[in-house]
Amino acid sequence: MRVTEPTGRRERKKAQTRQSLADAALELFLERGYDQVGVKDVADRADVSVTTLFKHFSGKEALVFDQDDELEAELVAAVRERPPGRSIPQALREHLLLKQTQLAVHADDPRFADFTRLVQETPALRDYAQRMWMRHEAALARVIAQAVGAPEDDVSCAALARFALEARGLILRHAEPRRAADEAFALLEHGWAASHPTD
Amino acid sequence: MRVTEPTGRRERKKAQTRQSLADAALELFLERGYDQVGVKDVADRADVSVTTLFKHFSGKEALVFDQDDELEAELVAAVRERPPGRSIPQALREHLLLKQTQLAVHADDPRFADFTRLVQETPALRDYAQRMWMRHEAALARVIAQAVGAPEDDVSCAALARFALEARGLILRHAEPRRAADEAFALLEHGWAASHPTD
């Protein structure tokens, strides 16, 4: 009964069909556009049944985003392991910008460029991505509270967490992300500094 | 060709069926719970066809919320007609709290209490209500920008608008709304004061 190491052919096959589905989905969405592709089409191209598709992914939108856990870990790390002298809002601003820049860096990879364009141009996916980030609001609030020694359910920490994540949407839609981030976070940094001068 | 006064049997009938639908929906949702009621059931009780239902309401969730325009007007007014000496974040905090308190005031009306409980306990409705507020983000951002003489698309104004509306969700889920509002808005008030000392 091993806990680590997935071990086995079975798991590999499972991972493989999952991957086939994700690949098929991305291909089709890029070819025809998200709304022009049915769940059925994706399942067909991956050569599995629709039911199987839903055993692997919680919904149509999830076919495109395979991150989630990673995302939360990075977010928490950005706060917990921020360099000394950098405030929490600053650390969050930099983290969000970094994630944006990562996209720009891969801009030469046409796959990546097309993918981001797809997400930005499809309302359903844009919204899903935002909710995906918001899903980690609680975790972020918790780590902030820990960092400043506040109670777990402290409202200002929860507020900072939500506002910072929400700021991502603001940054995304603006042509000049850096400037947008600075202006949006100015609000949070000053406000936060007023009650937590040292963090 | 009259512009004011809707005048006419047609409009009256239309308003009536709309009302029947809203009433039927609320009754059924309270009786059985939102998810246990189909759109068909609502249409049947109001004695209209499903197609007609969708001519009156944009979706199932909309059956419960008949406000929207009013909401935006009040929000804009709260900023534009704020008493002298009160900052914009303060005005918004008070406005949101007022809307909360309005519910508490009607707490003796069992209809109202049940209604709010229904909304809070049904994820689909909770989310819809939040999106309903967020729909006025742009309008709020615009009126804030006007109030401080900033360009229409100023990022700090957009940020304040979004954060303030988003704060509503935070306030809602806390047991002590007043305190939650104070803590969440402290962030915004201090941050805003730093760059707009006089508003």
Add this chain to the structure above:
DNA sequence: CTAAATAAGTGCAATGACTCAACTTTCGCA
């Protein structure tokens, strides 16, 4: 006052995402 324009409402079929129940196949492991 009547006829044409307009708008409300109906019935029905279709689509598309998602679920369920009852299997069959395929591994992993004792």
Add this chain to the structure above:
DNA sequence: TGCGAAAGTTGAGTCATTGCACTTATTTAG
């Protein structure tokens, strides 16, 4: 080897939402 769990399948079904063709009532222009 052989059993049980996990992966996958099939097929039918639910539910919100939309499009289409049609009827009926109400306006309104002439």
